[in-house]
Amino acid sequence: MKLPVLATLFTCGIALAAPAPTKPRLVVVISIDQFRADYVDRFADHYLPARSGGKMGGFRYLAEQGANFTDAHYSHIPTATGPGHATILTGSIPALHGIVENEWYNRETKKVVYCVDDEQAKTIGGPSKPMSPRNLLVTTVGDELKMATNGRAKVVGISFKDRAAILLAGHAADTVIWFDSLNGAWVTSDFYTDKLPQWVEQINTTKRPDAEVGMTWSPLLPAADYALTRKPPFELNSPDPVFSHKVDGSGKAKYRNWTTSPFGQQYVFDTVKTALVKEELGKDEVPDILAVNLATNDYIGHAFGPNSPEVMDISVRTDRMLSDLFNTIDKQVPGGMKNVTVVVTADHGVLPIVEEANNPYRLPATRIPEGAIQKTVNAALVAKFGEGAWVESVQGQHLYLNHALIESKDLDLADVGDAVVKMLPFIPGVLGGFTAERVAEGEIPDWPWAKLVTNNLNPRRSGDVFVLESPGSYFGEGTGTGHGSAWSYDNHVPILMAGFGIKRGVNNETVHVVDIASTLARLLHIESPTGNVGNPLAKALKGN
Numbered sequence: 397m398k399l400p401v402l403a404t405l406f407t408c409g410i411a412l413a414a415p416a417p418t419k420p421r422l423v424v425v426i427s428i429d430q431f432r433a434d435y436v437d438r439f440a441d442h443y444l445p446a447r448s449g450g451k452m453g454g455f456r457y458l459a460e461q462g463a464n465f466t467d468a469h470y471s472h473i474p475t476a477t478g479p480g481h482a483t484i485l486t487g488s489i490p491a492l493h494g495i496v497e498n499e500w501y502n503r504e505t506k507k508v509v510y511c512v513d514d515e516q517a518k519t520i521g522g523p524s525k526p527m528s529p530r531n532l533l534v535t536t537v538g539d540e541l542k543m544a545t546n547g548r549a550k551v552v553g554i555s556f557k558d559r560a561a562i563l564l565a566g567h568a569a570d571t572v573i574w575f576d577s578l579n580g581a582w583v584t585s586d587f588y589t590d591k592l593p594q595w596v597e598q599i600n601t602t603k604r605p606d607a608e609v610g611m612t613w614s615p616l617l618p619a620a621d622y623a624l625t626r627k628p629p630f631e632l633n634s635p636d637p638v639f640s641h642k643v644d645g646s647g648k649a650k651y652r653n654w655t656t657s658p659f660g661q662q663y664v665f666d667t668v669k670t671a672l673v674k675e676e677l678g679k680d681e682v683p684d685i686l687a688v689n690l691a692t693n694d695y696i697g698h699a700f701g702p703n704s705p706e707v708m709d710i711s712v713r714t715d716r717m718l719s720d721l722f723n724t725i726d727k728q729v730p731g732g733m734k735n736v737t738v739v740v741t742a743d744h745g746v747l748p749i750v751e752e753a754n755n756p757y758r759l760p761a762t763r764i765p766e767g768a769i770q771k772t773v774n775a776a777l778v779a780k781f782g783e784g785a786w787v788e789s790v791q792g793q794h795l796y797l798n799h800a801l802i803e804s805k806d807l808d809l810a811d812v813g814d815a816v817v818k819m820l821p822f823i824p825g826v827l828g829g830f831t832a833e834r835v836a837e838g839e840i841p842d843w844p845w846a847k848l849v850t851n852n853l854n855p856r857r858s859g860d861v862f863v864l865e866s867p868g869s870y871f872g873e874g875t876g877t878g879h880g881s882a883w884s885y886d887n888h889v890p891i892l893m894a895g896f897g898i899k900r901g902v903n904n905e906t907v908h909v910v911d912i913a914s915t916l917a918r919l920l921h922i923e924s925p926t927g928n929v930g931n932p933l934a935k936a937l938k939g940n
Contacts, residue, residue, distance in 0.1 A: 422678030429694030454718035462894025480743025487913030488927030522576030528587035534927030536566030555689035609645030762825030794859030
C-alpha cells in the first residue's frame with residue numbers, strides 16, 4: 397500500500413517548512429512627544445548599543461538595525477500634539493482630518509473647542525472632562541485594520557495625554573487609556589467601553605503615582621557626560637550643569653509634577669508591557685496594533701528646553717526603557733521581534749529657549765507674549781475701521797475675526813483680513829500672515845513652506861488669518877519653550893522602523909510623517925486610511 401505523499405516525506409525525514417508569514421503579528425507605533433530629530437544622533441554616545449549580550453538596544457537598535465529616515469518632516473502647521481498625533485496613523489493633514497490645533501474656535505457656539513472634547517461621552521474611571529475621537533474626520537490604520545479583519549484585530553492606545561492616545565488609536569479601538577491628573581488614575585471614555593479593563597483597574601489600585609510623589613529625580617549618568625548641556629542662566633562652560641528635582645506633591649499639580657519626571661515615564665512603559673500581556677497582543681496570526689505616546693519628554697522639554705541636561709537625561713532613560721520594551725516584546729510575541737513591526741517617531745520638535753538663544757549666543761529670537769497678537773491687531777483695526785472687538789479669538793496661529801461686527805459695518809471680510817496681514821510683520825517676532833481666503837484661492841507666494849499653511853486650511857475650523865512667527869520666535873510667556881511653527885526645529889522629527897518587513901538602511905531623502913500610515917497599510921495588506929495623502933516609504937520595505 398502506498399503511503400500518502402505527506403507521510404512519505406516525513407518518513408524520509410523531510411519536513412515541509414511552514415509558509416513564511418505575510419503580515420506582522422503586531423505593529424507597535426511609539427510617538428515620543430517633542431523628540432527632535434537631532435536627539436537620535438546628538439545623544440547616541442550615551443545610548444545602548446544596537447545589540448549586546450543577545451539583547452536589543454533602543455534608539456541605536458532602530459537606527460542601525462532598521463530603517464532610519466534622517467530627513468522626515470511634518471507637512472502642516474501647527475506642529476502641535478493634536479495635529480501631529482492625528483497625522484501619524486491617518487496619513488492625513490489638518491485640512492482633511494480636521495484637527496487644526498490642540499484647540500480651535502467654534503463660531504457657532506462662540507466657544508473654544510479642545511480637539512478631543514465630546515459632550516456626548518462620559519469619562520470612565522475619573523472626574524475629568526469626557527473625551528473621544530468624534531472630532532477626527534478620517535480613519536486611522538487601526539480603524540482600517542479592524543474593518544479588514546471583521547473586528548478580530550486588537551487596537552490599543554496608551555498615553556498620559558488624552559489627545560495623543562485617542563488620535564493615534566482612532567474610532568474603532570478596543571482599549572484606549574490616558575491619565576487623569578485630577579485623581580492620578582488611568583481613565584477611558586464610554587465611546588470605547590463602559591468599563592475599564594480589569595488589568596487597568598488593577599494598576600490603578602496600586603496608587604503608584606502617590607507613592608512616587610516626593611521622590612527625587614537625579615541624573616542617570618556621571619556629571620561629565622552632561623558637558624554638552626547647560627542650565628539657566630545658560631552660561632557657557634557651566635561648572636555644574638547637573639540637576640536634582642524633587643517631585644513636588646504639595647498642591648493640585650502633584651500628579652502633573654510626577655508625570656514630568658522619569659518616574660512617570662517608567663509608569664507608562666510598565667503599563668504598556670502589562671497591556672501587551674493582558675490584551676494578548678500579537679499572540680495569533682491576526683495582526684494587532686499597539687499605539688503609545690510618551691508625553692513625559694514633552695513636559696520636560698517645555699520646562700527646561702532642548703539643550704538642558706534634563707532633556708538629555710530623559711532621552712537616555714527613554715533609550716533604556718525602549719530597549720526593555722523591545723526585549724519584552726521579543727519574548728511575548730511568537731517568533732519574537734521578527735514578527736513585529738516597530739515605528740518610532742515624534743509629533744513635533746521644539747524651539748530652544750529664547751533667552752538661551754539671546755544669551756550667550758546672540759541669536760535672533762523673540763518671545764511673543766500671550767495675548768499680544770489679539771491686542772495689537774484689534775487696536776490696529778479700531779484705528780482703521782472704528783471701535784469694536786474685531787478679533788474674537790486667537791488659537792495658536794489661527795486668528796478668528798468678528799464676522800458679525802464686520803457685517804454690521806458693511807465691510808468686506810477679505811478687506812479686513814488683508815488689513816490684518818499688512819500690519820502683522822510690524823509685530824516683533826511675527827513674520828507675517830495669510831488670510832484663509834487667499835490660501836483657499838492659491839493666492840500666496842510660492843515659498844517652500846507655504847504648502848504647510850495650505851495643508852491646515854479646514855473651512856469650518858481654521859481661522860480667518862494664519863499668523864506665522866519668525867524663525868526663532870515663540871508664541872508664549874514664561875521661562876520655558878514650545879513649538880508650533882513651520883520651521884525645521886519644530887517639524888523635523890525621526891522616523892525609525894524595524895522588524896517585520898523592514899529593510900535595514902539609512903535613508904537621507906526628504907520624507908514626511910504622512911507616509912507612515914500607508915507604509916503600515918502596505919505591510920498589513922489593508923487599505924490606507926480614508927484621508928491618507930502620504931506614500932509608502934518604499935526604501936524601508938523589503939522587496940522594494
